[in-house]
Every structure is written in structure tokens, then in C-alpha cells.
Amino acid sequence: MTLTSPAPRATHSTPTDTLLDFRDVEMTFPDGTIALQGVDLVVKRGEFVTVVGPSGCGKSTLLRIASGLEHASHGTAELGTDRIGYVFQDATLLPWRTVTDNVELLAELHGEKKKARAEKAAEAIELVGLKGFEKHLPRALSGGMKMRASLARSLTLDPELFLFDEPFGALDEITRERLNDELIRLFNAKNFAGLFITHSVSEAVYMSTKVVVMSGRPGKIVETFDVPFPQPRDPEIRFTPEYAALVGEVSHALRKGHGHS
Amino acid sequence: MTTISNETAVGDDVDTLQSHPTPGLPVTATVAKPKGKNRITKWLPPLIVFLAIVVVWYLISLFVLNPALRFLLPLPQDIIMKGFIDPLSFNALIVALWQTVIVSMLGLAIAIVIGVAWAVAMSQAKWIERSLFPYAVILQCIPILALVPLIGFWFGYEFQSRVLVCVMIALFPMVNNTLFGLQSVDKGHKELFKLQDASRTTTLLKLSFPAALPAIFAGMRISAGLAVVGAIVGDQFFRRGTPGLGILISNYSSRLQGEQLFATIITAALFGVVIFWLFGLLGRRAVGKWYDFN
Numbered sequence: 138m139t140l141t142s143p144a145p146r147a148t149h150s151t152p153t154d155t156l157l158d159f160r161d162v163e164m165t166f167p168d169g170t171i172a173l174q175g176v177d178l179v180v181k182r183g184e185f186v187t188v189v190g191p192s193g194c195g196k197s198t199l200l201r202i203a204s205g206l207e208h209a210s211h212g213t214a215e216l217g218t219d220r221i222g223y224v225f226q227d228a229t230l231l232p233w234r235t236v237t238d239n240v241e242l243l244a245e246l247h248g249e250k251k252k253a254r255a256e257k258a259a260e261a262i263e264l265v266g267l268k269g270f271e272k273h274l275p276r277a278l279s280g281g282m283k284m285r286a287s288l289a290r291s292l293t294l295d296p297e298l299f300l301f302d303e304p305f306g307a308l309d310e311i312t313r314e315r316l317n318d319e320l321i322r323l324f325n326a327k328n329f330a331g332l333f334i335t336h337s338v339s340e341a342v343y344m345s346t347k348v349v350v351m352s353g354r355p356g357k358i359v360e361t362f363d364v365p366f367p368q369p370r371d372p373e374i375r376f377t378p379e380y381a382a383l384v385g386e387v388s389h390a391l392r393k394g395h396g397h398s
Numbered sequence: 399m400t401t402i403s404n405e406t407a408v409g410d411d412v413d414t415l416q417s418h419p420t421p422g423l424p425v426t427a428t429v430a431k432p433k434g435k436n437r438i439t440k441w442l443p444p445l446i447v448f449l450a451i452v453v454v455w456y457l458i459s460l461f462v463l464n465p466a467l468r469f470l471l472p473l474p475q476d477i478i479m480k481g482f483i484d485p486l487s488f489n490a491l492i493v494a495l496w497q498t499v500i501v502s503m504l505g506l507a508i509a510i511v512i513g514v515a516w517a518v519a520m521s522q523a524k525w526i527e528r529s530l531f532p533y534a535v536i537l538q539c540i541p542i543l544a545l546v547p548l549i550g551f552w553f554g555y556e557f558q559s560r561v562l563v564c565v566m567i568a569l570f571p572m573v574n575n576t577l578f579g580l581q582s583v584d585k586g587h588k589e590l591f592k593l594q595d596a597s598r599t600t601t602l603l604k605l606s607f608p609a610a611l612p613a614i615f616a617g618m619r620i621s622a623g624l625a626v627v628g629a630i631v632g633d634q635f636f637r638r639g640t641p642g643l644g645i646l647i648s649n650y651s652s653r654l655q656g657e658q659l660f661a662t663i664i665t666a667a668l669f670g671v672v673i674f675w676l677f678g679l680l681g682r683r684a685v686g687k688w689y690d691f692n
């Protein structure tokens with residue numbers, strides 16, 4: 138385990154605030170591709186929602202709409218906060234900036250003073266375990282370290298809603314599992330809401346408080362599962378029959394949704 | 399306080415770094431050869447070619463050419479003695495070289511400033527690009543020699559006209575490379591800035607411009623070489639004022655001073671090589687840390 142002190146159970150046990158509210162969202166691209174259809178989705182404070190669905194069903198589009206990069210062609214997408222973190226599939230670090238300067242970038246774009254953003258960056262770098270690599274350029278980092286830097290960069294915004302688009306998808310399984318664990322720890326410590334996209338059903342069930350299953354294009358929500366296991370997750374739950382049963386149900390829904398498309 | 403301990407997390411990742419080398423890193427880093435051997439294999443082949451050229455040179459000069467026609471290809475030692483070391487030739491050469499350096503570098507500097515500004519303007523809106531890019535292409539396509547009489551008419555036959563020729567020859571690679579650099583900014587990076595509502599100016603200064611630097615420096619190196627060509631060409635048409643290398647070349651050739659002519663041509667060539675090397679060095683200094691500039 139990579140935790141120095143046990144995570145305190147954070148104060149988000151009563152999910153009340155709605156941070157993301159999708160109502161009947163539809164996305165039709167100018168070329169006629171229908172990426173999303175009739176999507177209703179709510180993410181509340183204290184929730185960590187994962188979205189699983191076949192490739193090309195519109196998962197990235199969902200996050201792009203949530204972040205405001207794209208506008209829904211129908212329906213409404215409301216945000217309960219303007220502090221949004223967005224971790225892309227690629228680390229998108231600026232190759233000419235050191236780790237520190239990359240992590241400082243967002244605060245810099247918001248016009249924060251050098252001292253304030255340096256403090257934030259140092260804290261975020263420590264939090265993601267990149268201490269000692271502050272002066273490194275991205276090309277000198279491994280894929281996992283780049284994603285850590287990218288995560289640290291978003292953390293400086295102190296986001297209330299965190300969007301993750303398959304952030305560790307390109308990494309090997311062991312690194313991915315470890316980063317997932319650390320992400321969950323951050324979630325418990327930092328009290329943000331998460332909307333996390335993944336291909337992996339077991340990852341989804343292990344990490345989240347809610348799993349949303351989407352169908353093939355046009356992406357619709359076919360089923361939603363609440364995950365009853367307590368946070369922070371004990372890695373051992375992965376070997377319990379309840380966990381296996383839930384993974385089975387989600388996989389089944391996913392396969393059914395895929396078949397319909 | 400919840401902190402992820404550094405040692406375990408990062409230590410493991412360093413392993414990952416070694417087993418999956420980052421694609422951007424040169425592979426040679428892992429299979430480094432001894433440096434001395436490397437240097438020999440690098441310099442030996444061109445050195446052999448050089449020696450071969452000198453030998454052929456001597457053969458032609460001594461055995462093929464009629465001694466009366468030896469000015470067509472003087473012996474290397476004569477070039478050195480009469481063309482470089484002779485005080486009269488030496489002085490003329492240095493003065494002309496200095497003039498050419500000033501003309502070409504001033505022309506280059508102007509071309510860089512105009513070229514970058516032109517490209518930045520075009521990168522700001524598609525309609526600006528559509529209105530301005532054709533003229534960059536036209537500038538590239540007009541045979542400069544066809545414009546020379548006009549330039550002489552308008553700007554006289556001295557320094558400023560020579561500089562102008564340099565600018566016109568060196569401008570297009572700057573415009574084209576800078577525009578290419580500004581336009582090939584990574585889409586993810588652009589969205590990162592967009593998500594923070596970064597202004598146009600901020601995005602230009604903190605994203606597009608730094609991202610375009612490798613392309614800009616590559617353009618600079620091409621333009622620098624062209625500016626040297628421009629200075630020599632300009633010299634041959636605008637002959638008033640202090641002579642540059644180009645004027646010296648035509649003077650020596652009309653007086654059949656083969657040794658001095660060769661010395662001047664070699665100087666011009668070396669100047670071109672030095673400029674190319676210098677701007678390569680500048681590029682590597684500026685962006686080599688994060689970009690494989692070669």
C-alpha cells in the first residue's frame with residue numbers, strides 16, 4: 138500500500154449537492170453521427186460514478202459536454218460548480234515545461250501569484266508522489282509518472298467535480314491498479330465528486346459508488362448499479378463473492394447493451 | 399494528512415521508465431558507444447573524401463591544365479599564399495566578408511521579424527490566412543532577379559537594396575515554418591487552455607508560440623543560408639558602396655585573378671557553412687532540451 142497514514146472517512150457521507158445534472162442529453166455531430174441519446178445522469182457530492190460502455194459509444198463525448206468543450210445538441214447539462222478537474226486520456230503535459238511548471242500551469246492561467254501557485258503545485262506534486270521529480274521535463278518521465286503529473290495539475294484547481302477520461306488506459310495493469318488505488322484515496326481525502334470512464338468492468342466496480350452502463354452507438358444508459366461496498370475500499374473485496382456477482386451483473390448488462398446496437 | 403508515500407510509488411515507476419523507454423528519447427542513449435571511437439567514425443569518411451578531392455585537384459591543375467590556363471584551377475598552395483595570406487588580398491577579403499556578414503544578418507533579422515509577425519497574424523483567423531498566404535507563396539515564386547532592376551530604381555544601388563534582396567529571399571521559409579509550427583499545436587493542449595478560458599494572447603504566448611519554436615528555429619536555419627545567398631546575389635547587382643564578397647568575386651573573375659577568386663569563393667562557402675552550423679546550435683540551445691532538433 139502506498140499510503141502513509143490511514144485515510145480519514147471524509148465528510149461526504151451524505152450526498153446532497155448535485156454537481157452534474159444531465160437531462161435528456163443528445164449529441165448529434167454535424168456529420169450526422171449520433172453519439173449520445175436520451176442520457177439522464179446525476180453526479181452528487183461524495184459520489185464516484187464510473188461509466189462503462191463499448192468503444193465509440195460516446196463516453197468521451199459525455200465528458201466533453203460536461204466540461205463545456207462541447208455543447209449538447211439537445212437536452213440540458215447543468216453543473217453545480219465551476220471548479221472542474223479534467224484528466225484526459227493523454228497526460229497533455231507541455232513538453233517544454235518542467236513538472237513543477239506544468240503543474241502550475243492552470244493556476245498561472247487563472248492569474249494567480251507566483252508564490253501561491255508554487256505552494257499549490259508543491260502540495261499537489263507531493264500528493265501524487267512525484268516529489269524529487271519537480272525539475273524533470275515530461276520526456277524524462279514514464280507514462281505513469283506523466284499521468285501523475287497530469288493529475289497533480291488538475292488537483293491544483295481543488296476541483297469539486299473531477300472528470301476522468303480513461304486516464305490510465307495506456308498503462309500496464311499493475312501501474313493502472315496502483316494509480317486507481319491512489320485516485321480513490323485522493324477521492325476520500327479531497328472530497329470531490331468523480332465521473333470516471335473506463336473499459337474495465339472490474340475496475341469500475343472496485344472504484345466507484347455507482348456504475349453506469351452504456352449501450353453501443355447511439356450511446357444510451359442501459360443500466361445503473363449502486364455499489365454497496367464501503368469506502369475506502371479494501372483491496373480484498375475483489376476476492377469476495379458479492380464483488381464477483383456484481384461484476385457479473387454489470388458485464389451482463391454491458392454485453393446486452395452491446396448486442397442491441 | 400493523506401499523502402501517498404513517495405518512495406514506493408515513484409521507485410516502482412522508475413523501474414517502469416527503464417523497461418519502457420519513452421518514445422521521444424533517442425535510442426542511442428541506451429547503447430552509447432565509447433566517445434573516441436564515435437568521433438573517428440564520424441570524421442574519417444568526410445576527411446577521406448576531402449583528401450581525395452585535393453589529390454584530384456592537384457592532378458588536374460598540374461597535369462591536365464595548360465600552365466597558361468592555370469588560373470582556371472590554381473594550385474591549392476597558390477590560393478593560400480596569393481588569395482588568403484597576401485596582405486592586399488587579405489584586407490580586401492576581410493572587408494568584403496564583414497560587409498556580407500552585415501548585409502545578410504541584417505536581412506535575416508528583418509526577415510525573421512516580418513516572417514514571424516506575418517505568420518502570427520495568419521494564425522489568428524482563417525480569413526487572414528486566406529488573404530495573406532498567397533502573397534507569401536508569390537514572393538517565393540517570383541524570380542528575385544526579375545525584380546532586381548525595380549529594386550534598383552526604387553531603393554538605389556547600395557546597401558539597402560542588398561539588404562532588401564536578402565529579406566525577400568529569406569522571408570518565405572520563416573513565414574511558412576512559423577505558420578506550420580503555430581498550426582500544429584496539439585489538440586489536447588489547446589483544449590486544456592480552452593477549459594481554463596485562456597485568452598487568445600495567453601494561448602499564443604504560453605502555448606502556440608513555445609510549441610512553434612522548433613519549427614521557427616528550423617526555418618531560421620534555412621533562411622540564414624538563403625540570406626547569405628541573397629547577400630552575394632545582391633552584391634552582383636548593386637555595386638555601389640563598400641564591396642561585399644559578391645562584388646569581390648565578380649571583380650576577381652573579370653581580372654582573371656584565379657587565386658583570389660578561389661579564396662573568396664571558399665570564404666563565402668565557409669561563411670555559409672558557419673551560419674548553418676551556428677543556427678543549428680542556436681536551435682539546439684533553445685529547444686534541444688525538449689525537442690530533438692537536428
Ligand SMILES: Nc1ncnc2c1ncn2[C@@H]1O[C@H](COP(=O)(O)OP(=O)(O)OP(=O)(O)O)[C@@H](O)[C@H]1O
Pocket residue numbers: 166167168170171172190191192193194195196197198199354
Ligand atoms: N467531432 C466529431 N464529429 C463527428 N463525430 C464524432 C466527433 N467526435 C466524436 N464523434 C463520434 O462520436 C462517437 C462517440 O465518440 P466518443 O469519442 O465519445 O466515443 P468513446 O465512447 O469515448 O469511445 P472510446 O471508448 O473508443 O474512447 C464516435 O462514433 C465518434 O466517431
Ligand SMILES: [Mg+2]
Pocket residue numbers: 196197198302
Ligand atoms: Mg473516448
